[in-house]
Amino acid sequence: MERRWTVKIKPQIYSGMLLMMFFCDDVFAAVVEGIFGSSLVTPLYYLIFFVLLSLTIIVKKNKGSLVVPFWVYFFVFLLFLFTALIHPEYDEWFSHSVYGIVPAFLSPRAGIWAFLIVWLVSDEDLYIFVKYAAFILFLFGSLQFALVSIRGYWIIQDVEGTLRHDRYSLEYGYDMLLPVAFFGAEWLLRSKKIYFIPYILGAFMIFSNGSRGAVVWTVIMFLMILPFKWKKIGSKKKVWFVLILMVLSIAVVPICMNYHIILSRLSAIFTRYGISSRTLLSLMEGSFSDGNGREQIYALAIDLIKTGGLFGHGVYGDRYTIGNYFRWGYSHNIFLELFVSFGYIGGIAASLFLVTGILRLYRHCNTQKRQIVFITFLIASCKLILSNSFWYTSGFWALLALIMKCSRRYRLRICKGTKTVGMKLDQSLGINI
Secondary structure (H helix, E strand, O other): OOOOOOOOOOHHHHHHHHHHHHHOHHHHHHHHHHHHOHHHHHHHHHHHHHHHHHHHHHHOOOHHHHHHHHHHHHHHHHHHHHHHHHOHHHHHHHOOOOOOHHHHHHOOOOHHHHHHHHHHOOHHHHHHHHHHHHHHHHHHHHHHHHHHHHHOOEEEEOOOOOEEEEOOOHHHHHHHHHHHHHHHHHHHHOOOHHHHHHHHHHHHHHHHHOOHHHHHHHHHHHHHHHHHHHOOOOHHHHHHHHHHHHHHHHHHHHHHHOHHHHHHHHHHHHHHOOOOOHHHHHHHHOOOOOOOOHHHHHHHHHHHHHHHOOOOOOOOOOHHHHOOOOOOOOOOOHHHHHHHHHHHHHHHHHHHHHHHHHHHHHHHOOOHHHHHHHHHHHHHHHHHHOOOOOOOOHHHHHHHHHHHHHHHHHHHHHHHHHHHHHHHHHHHHOOOO
C-alpha cells in the first residue's frame, strides 16, 4: 500500500511568521537584496505579507475579535480625513515621500500595522514568536556591528535620500532596543542567567554605535521591571535590595569625584581595541544631556499647543510648523505630539488612556511570558519620549494592541463573572430559565 505523507501546518504558524516578518523587515530586505537585488525587495515583501495575513484571517476561529482593529483603523482614517478637510495646507506632508500617508501608513512595513499583527497572534503564542524575532534581530544587529567595526563608519541615508558617513546610527540603537529589552526581561523575570550574555552584548553595541537616548533605556528598563520582581521577592530580599541601593548611592560620590579619570580610561580601552562611542565622547565633553535642537522643537510644540485650543491642529499639526525648521517635523515627544494634534481635550484623553493602559498591564500581566512581552514593547516604545513620532513606531502600536487586548480580557472576565453570579442567584431563588 502506498504511503502518503501529509504536512499539517498549525494555524498559529501563519500569524507567527507574519509577526516575525514584520518586525524583522530589515533582515528580510537585506537577505532579498543580497540574493535577488533591491528591485525585488518591495514586491516580494508585499506578496508574502498579504498571503500570510490572508491565511491568518482565514484560519482564525474568533473572527469577531477583528472588529477591534477595524474600528481602530477606521478611527485613524477619520482623523486624517477631518484634518485634510479642515487643513488642506497639510497636503505637502500627507503626500511626503517619506512621512506621507502612502509610505508611512499604507505600506505593510509601516509601524501602524503592528497593531493588527499583534492582535492576530494569540496570547499563548505571542511570547514564542517575539522571542524568535528578538534572536533574529540580535544576530542581524551583531552582524551590522561587526561590519561597521571593520569599515569604520555607518552609511546613513537621510530624509532627502542623500548618503553620508557617520560614526553612529540613530536607528541602529533604537532597533536593537527590542532584542535587548527581551533578553534583559528574560534574564531578570525568569532568572535565566544565559540571557545576560546577549543583553550585555546588545547594550554594549548600543552604547558604542547607537544614540544616547537608546543607551538610557537599556538602564532604565531595570526600574520598569522592578514592579514585577518586587511583588515576588521576600521581605529579606527587599531589605537586601534597599541596603544595596544605599551602598550604590554612597558609591556614586567617589565615582562623580573621579568622573573624568574613569571616562578617560574607558576611552583609552575603547581606542586600543578600535572602538568608538558617541555616547562616551559626549559624556567626556559634558554634552550628554544636550538636546541637539530639541529645546527649539519643544518650544515650537508648546507654542502650537497654546494656539491649538481644545481640539488642536489635527493630525500632523506639528509638521506644518516644525517642518519649516527641521526636515522631519515631528515634536520628538509623544505627549507634546498628542496635545499639538488633538488639543487639550484630545491630548488629555489620549494621554490618560495610554498611562492607565500601561498601569493596567502592570496589574494584569499575570504570567512571566506576558510580562516579558509587555516590557519588550514598552521599552521599544520609550524612544517616543525623546525621538520619532508615535505614528511610525511599531513598538508603540504593538503596545497599544496589548493594552486593548488586556482591556478586552478584563471586560470578558467581568461579563463572565456577572453571568455566573446571576446563574447562581437564579438557582438559589429556584428560577428556571
